[in-house]
Amino acid sequence: MTSNTAQRRRPRRILAHGALVVGTVVMSYPLLWLLASSFKEDSKIFSSTGLIPNPVDLANYAEGWTGAGKSFTTFFTNSLVIGIVAVIGNVIFCSITAYAFARLDFRFRRFWFAMMLGTIMLPHHVTLIPQYSMFDYLGWVNTFLPLLVPKVMAVDAFFVFLLVQFIRTIPHELDDAARIDGCGPVRIFRHIIFPLLTPALATTAIFTFIWTYNDFFSQLIYLNDVDLFTVPLGLRMFLDATGESAWGPMLAMSAVALIPLFIVFLVFQRRIVQGIATTGLRG
Amino acid sequence: MNTSNPMRPAISRRTFLGAVAATGVGSLAAGCGAGDDNAGDSSSAGGELSIMFWGEGNQNELQLELIELYEQQADGVTFSAEYSGLEGYYDKLATRVAGGNPADIFGIHDVSLAEYAARGAVRNIEEFRAEPLGLDSVANESVVEGCLIGGELHFVPLGVSTEPGFIYDKTVLEQAGLALPSDEWTLAEYRELAQAVAQSGVRTAGTADLGGVPPALGAWLRTHELSLLSSGGLGFDVDDLAEWFNFWDELRREGSAVPIEVTAAAVGFQNDPVVTADAALTTTAKDKGWLALDGLTDDELVLVPFPRAAADAPAATQIVPGAWFAVSAESEKVDAAIDFLSYHISNMDALRTIGIGRHGVPLFEEAREELYPEAKPAHQKIYDLLATVEASQTGAVDVVYPVGANELFQQLKPLNEQIGFGQSGVSDAAESFFDTAERILEG
Numbered sequence: 001m002t003s004n005t006a007q008r009r010r011p012r013r014i015l016a017h018g019a020l021v022v023g024t025v026v027m028s029y030p031l032l033w034l035l036a037s038s039f040k041e042d043s044k045i046f047s048s049t050g051l052i053p054n055p056v057d058l059a060n061y062a063e064g065w066t067g068a069g070k071s072f073t074t075f076f077t078n079s080l081v082i083g084i085v086a087v088i089g090n091v092i093f094c095s096i097t098a099y100a101f102a103r104l105d106f107r108f109r110r111f112w113f114a115m116m117l118g119t120i121m122l123p124h125h126v127t128l129i130p131q132y133s134m135f136d137y138l139g140w141v142n143t144f145l146p147l148l149v150p151k152v153m154a155v156d157a158f159f160v161f162l163l164v165q166f167i168r169t170i171p172h173e174l175d176d177a178a179r180i181d182g183c184g185p186v187r188i189f190r191h192i193i194f195p196l197l198t199p200a201l202a203t204t205a206i207f208t209f210i211w212t213y214n215d216f217f218s219q220l221i222y223l224n225d226v227d228l229f230t231v232p233l234g235l236r237m238f239l240d241a242t243g244e245s246a247w248g249p250m251l252a253m254s255a256v257a258l259i260p261l262f263i264v265f266l267v268f269q270r271r272i273v274q275g276i277a278t279t280g281l282r283g
Numbered sequence: 284m285n286t287s288n289p290m291r292p293a294i295s296r297r298t299f300l301g302a303v304a305a306t307g308v309g310s311l312a313a314g315c316g317a318g319d320d321n322a323g324d325s326s327s328a329g330g331e332l333s334i335m336f337w338g339e340g341n342q343n344e345l346q347l348e349l350i351e352l353y354e355q356q357a358d359g360v361t362f363s364a365e366y367s368g369l370e371g372y373y374d375k376l377a378t379r380v381a382g383g384n385p386a387d388i389f390g391i392h393d394v395s396l397a398e399y400a401a402r403g404a405v406r407n408i409e410e411f412r413a414e415p416l417g418l419d420s421v422a423n424e425s426v427v428e429g430c431l432i433g434g435e436l437h438f439v440p441l442g443v444s445t446e447p448g449f450i451y452d453k454t455v456l457e458q459a460g461l462a463l464p465s466d467e468w469t470l471a472e473y474r475e476l477a478q479a480v481a482q483s484g485v486r487t488a489g490t491a492d493l494g495g496v497p498p499a500l501g502a503w504l505r506t507h508e509l510s511l512l513s514s515g516g517l518g519f520d521v522d523d524l525a526e527w528f529n530f531w532d533e534l535r536r537e538g539s540a541v542p543i544e545v546t547a548a549a550v551g552f553q554n555d556p557v558v559t560a561d562a563a564l565t566t567t568a569k570d571k572g573w574l575a576l577d578g579l580t581d582d583e584l585v586l587v588p589f590p591r592a593a594a595d596a597p598a599a600t601q602i603v604p605g606a607w608f609a610v611s612a613e614s615e616k617v618d619a620a621i622d623f624l625s626y627h628i629s630n631m632d633a634l635r636t637i638g639i640g641r642h643g644v645p646l647f648e649e650a651r652e653e654l655y656p657e658a659k660p661a662h663q664k665i666y667d668l669l670a671t672v673e674a675s676q677t678g679a680v681d682v683v684y685p686v687g688a689n690e691l692f693q694q695l696k697p698l699n700e701q702i703g704f705g706q707s708g709v710s711d712a713a714e715s716f717f718d719t720a721e722r723i724l725e726g
Contacts, residue, residue, distance in 0.1 A: 042578050042579055043578060043579055043580050043581045044581070045553070045579070046553045046554065046558045046559060046579055046580075047558055047559065047560055047579065047580045047581065067341070128378060129378060129381045129382055132378050132379075132381075132382040132384075133382045133383065133384075136382055136383070136384045141384065216371065217371070217374070220367065220371045220374065220375055221374070221375055221378050224363070224365040225363070225365070226366070233367060236367055236368035236370050236371060237339070237343065237366075237367060237368050238339060238368065239339060239368045239369070239370065240337065240338050240339035240342065240368060240369050240575075244339055244341075244342065244571075244574050244575045244578055244640060245339050245552070245553075245575065245578075246339055246341065247553065247579070
C-alpha cells in the first residue's frame with residue numbers, strides 16, 4: 001500500500017524536481033552571464049549571445065583590479081572595515097535598545113517606540129538633506145563617521161524591532177529568577193537575554209553586513225575621496241553612460257565583489273533561516 | 284505561560300500617528316534650517332579648490348593628470364578632486380548643492396544646465412568671457428551659445444562636439460554589397476538604405492528606431508528649417524511631430540527599423556541595435572558616443588552627418604559644446620577656478636593630456652591644427668566630421684534646454700513605443716506630447 005503510494009507519487013516528484021531545476025537555471029542565468037562575460041573582451045560581451053567565452057580572456061581581472069583609478073584592494077578593505085564595524089555596532093546597540101523597549105519600564109516608552117517605528121516608514125529622501133547638512137556641520141563628510149556613528153546609536157529600527165519581537169518570546173520567569181538571585185537590569189541583559197538572542201543576532205549580523213556591503217547611496221553621498229571609496233562606488237567608476245565604458249573590467253570586479261557575500265551566505269545560511277523562523281517575522 | 288505582558292509597549296493608533304507626524308515635521312524643519320546655517324561654510328582653507336566630475340576610469344585618470352599638470356605650474360593652488368561614474372553623480376551633486384556644500388567647480392551636461400542655473404547653484408561668469416577665458420575667439424558661435432543663460436555666460440565649454448552622432452556599420456553594408464552613405468546624404472537615401480539592409484538579410488532590420496530619441500528629432504527639425512526649442516518654448520507644432528512619429532511607424536511597418544520590442548529594451552550603448560547585431564544604422568547623442576559603440580563590437584563603425592531632408596536643405600547635425608564645467612555660486616575662489624578653467628581649455632599640454640574622447644575637439648583653431656596630426660586615427664575621424672559639419676552648419680542651435688524640457692523630451696520614448704505597440708495612434712501621441720508640453724513648460 002505504502003510502496004504503491006510512493007510509486008504513484010514518483011512521476012509527480014520527478015516533474016517537481018524538473019521544474020525546480022529549470023527554475024534554478026533561469027534564476028542563476030544572470031549570474032552565469034556575468035561570470036562568462038567577465039572573461040570576454042568588451043567587443044564580444046553584448047554582440048555574442050553564447051555563454052562560453054572564446055577565447056577566455058583574463059585581462060579584465062588584471063585591468064579591473066587597478067583600472068578604476070585606485071586598486072580594488074583599497075575598495076575591498078574599506079568595504080570590509082565599514083561592514084564589520086556596522087555589524088558590531090548593530091549587534092551590541094540594537095540589542096541593548098531592544099531590551100529596553102521589551103523589558104524596561106520608562107517614561108514615554110510607547111511614544112519612543114512609535115517614533116522608532118516611524119523612522120522605518122520615512123522615505124530615505126526626506127531625511128537625506130537634513131542629515132547631510134548635519135554631518136557637514138560636524139565636519140564628518142568625507143570620513144566613515146556618517147556611515148558608522150549611527151550604527152552605534154541603534155538607528156536601524158528594523159533590527160531593533162526584530163530583536164524586540166524576539167525578546168518578547170523569552171519567558172519572563174527567566175528574568176524573575178535572575179532578579180531573585182540579585183541581578184539588576186544590566187546583568188539580566190548580559191547573562192540571560194543576550195545569550196538567548198543568538199539566532200536573532202545572527203540574522204542582524206548577516207543582514208547588516210549584506211546591506212552595508214551593498215549600500216551604494218549613502219557611501220556615494222558621504223565619501224568624496226577615492227581613498228575612502230568602497231566596492232559599490234569602485235564598480236560604478238567603470239561606467240559612463242555618456243561615453244566610453246569599461247564593461248569587461250566592471251563585470252570582472254562585480255564577480256570578485258560577490259565572493260565575500262557568497263562566503264557569508266554559505267557559512268551562515270542555516271542561521272539565516274533559523275533566525276527568521278524564530279524572531280516572529282515568519283508569516 | 285502567560286503571554287500577555289503588562290510591560291509590552293502596545294501602541295494605540297493615535298500615539299503611532301502622532302509619532303509619525305512628529306518625525307516627519309521634525310525632519311522637514313531641520314531641512315529648512317540646516318542649509319542656511321551652513322551656507323557660508325563652503326570655503327576650505329588655503330589655496331585648495333574642490334572639483335567634482337564624472338567619467339569612466341581611464342577618462343578620470345586623464346582628467347586627474349590634467350589637474351596635476353595645472354597644480355605644478357600654479358603657485359600654491361591644490362585641488363581636491365571627487366569623481367565617480369555618472370550613476371549617482373547628480374544625486375550627489377543635488378545633495379551637496381541643497382546642503383550648501385557644493386564643490387567649487389563641477390561637471391554638468393546639457394539637460395541640467397538651465398535647471399542648476401535656475402536653482403542659483405551656478406556663478407554667472409560673463410565678466411570672464413573675453414578675458415581670461417578667450418571665448419570671444421571661438422570659431423563657432425553656437426559653442427558659446429550653448430553656455431549662456433539669459434544671454435550671459437554661466438558655463439565653460441571644454442571642447443566641441445557634433446550632435447547627434449550618426450553611425451553606420453561598414454562591415455555589414457559591405458557584406459550586403461550596398462553603397463556607403465556620403466556626407467551629404469538625404470533622409471530618402473537613408474530610408475532606402477535601411478530597406479536594402481533589411482532585405483539583404485545580413486541584419487534583421489536596417490536601422491535602429493530613432494522615433495524616441497530627442498537629439499534625432501532635433502536634427503530632423505533643423506533640416507526641415509524648424510528647431511526643437513525656440514525662445515523658451517517649442518520650435519515645432521503638433522503636425523511636425525506627427526510627421527516624425529509617422530516616419531518611424533512606416534519604417535517599422537516595412538521592416539526597415541527594428542521591431543518595437545528591441546527598441547523598448549535598448550537602453551544604453553550596450554543594448555544598441557548595432558551592438559546587438561539587429562541593425563546597421565543608429566544614432567548617439569554626441570559624436571563621442573561613436574567611440575563608446577565602437578568598443579562594443581568587432582565591426583567597423585563609421586561616423587557620418589545625420590541625413591538631410593534634401594540635398595539643398597540645411598544641415599541636420601549641429602555643433603555644440605562637448606562638455607561643461609560650472610563654477611559654484613557658493614565658491615569663494617572664483618578667480619582661481621576661472622584661471623584653472625582657462626588653462627583647461629587653452630593650454631597645449633592640458634589639451635594634449637586630456638585628448639578628445641571626453642570633452643570633444645579643442646575650442647580654438649590653433650590647438651586643433653597642432654593636435655590633429657598627433658591624434659589617434661579614430662580621434663582624427665571626429666576632427667574630420669567636425670570640419671565637415673562646421674562647413675555646412677546653417678540651422679538653429681538647440682542646446683540649453685529650458686527648465687522642464689528634459690522631462691518633456693523624455694516623453695518621446697514612451698510615446699513612440701505606444702505607437703509601435705499599437706496602443707496609440709500617431710496623431711494622438713503627438714497631441715499628448717503637446718498637452719504635456721503645455722503643462723510642463725508653462726506651468
